[in-house]
Amino acid sequence: MTTSNPDGVFDARVAESYDRDHENTKPSQIAVTVDCLTELACGGSALEFAVGTGRIALPLAARGVPVSGIELSRAMKSKLREKPGGETLDVMIGDMASVRLEGDFSLVFLVFNTICNLTTQDQQVACFRNAAAHLSPNGRFVIEVDLPPLQHLPFGETRRAFACAPDHFGIDEFDITTQRFASHHVWRKETGSKYLTVPFRYVWPAELDLMAKLAGLELENRWESWEKAPFTNKSTAHVSVWRKPT
Numbered sequence: 001m002t003t004s005n006p007d008g009v010f011d012a013r014v015a016e017s018y019d020r021d022h023e024n025t026k027p028s029q030i031a032v033t034v035d036c037l038t039e040l041a042c043g044g045s046a047l048e049f050a051v052g053t054g055r056i057a058l059p060l061a062a063r064g065v066p067v068s069g070i071e072l073s074r075a076m077k078s079k080l081r082e083k084p085g086g087e088t089l090d091v092m093i094g095d096m097a098s099v100r101l102e103g104d105f106s107l108v109f110l111v112f113n114t115i116c117n118l119t120t121q122d123q124q125v126a127c128f129r130n131a132a133a134h135l136s137p138n139g140r141f142v143i144e145v146d147l148p149p150l151q152h153l154p155f156g157e158t159r160r161a162f163a164c165a166p167d168h169f170g171i172d173e174f175d176i177t178t179q180r181f182a183s184h185h186v187w188r189k190e191t192g193s194k195y196l197t198v199p200f201r202y203v204w205p206a207e208l209d210l211m212a213k214l215a216g217l218e219l220e221n222r223w224e225s226w227e228k229a230p231f232t233n234k235s236t237a238h239v240s241v242w243r244k245p246t
Helices: 012-021 027-041 057-062 074-081 121-134 205-214
Strands: 046-049 067-071 090-093 105-110 135-146 159-165 168-175 180-189 192-201 218-223 237-243
Touching (some): 012 192, 027 057, 046 121, 057 067, 067 074, 074 090, 105 121, 205 218, 205 237
Parallel strands (some): 046 105, 067 090
Antiparallel strands (some): 159 168, 168 180, 180 192, 218 237
């Protein structure tokens, strides 16, 4: 994304409260995610694209999996460094669609809808190619992402509320002609209100599979969740696993 801020949307203000503001930091959900990723790493090393504040990378490293990361935001990396174990994690600043680390990895992973932070199809395709370039033979690329909730939109409507709590309001705004959308957040704090708008590009499972094929990867599994529940017509999200052939 083109921005005058080198940290993009995730600047120091956002990084400071990121873990508190997002429910995906619940310990029980993190544990389930790390369980699955540990299994998929098969005893090898892992690379997290958009490692952020380390909410997944640090507990994964604590399981004995060697973890490296790529992160666009220096502010998010600084928050990671403040956590126990964060000072030793190998994190490179840069774009996950293009930055190349030394060595090969058994697992590359990208969680919590972050593939959608790449707001063009070309960037998303490049991300898959970059993941494949980092993988050793039989290595896996894993993405966690929501399905576009377009079935919930009445014909012609472009906005949908996704959060309505005493301290957090959220509205998604869609453009179905470009597959771009923006999430608008308002957090109410004792010290006042905080606003944040994050741009995205939504992507369908079949489109992701084609990106994987262009990168030389093969679909191995697709689940509804990290608990490996079956992916069905009623699923609202998926965890997809692609493998790099020998």
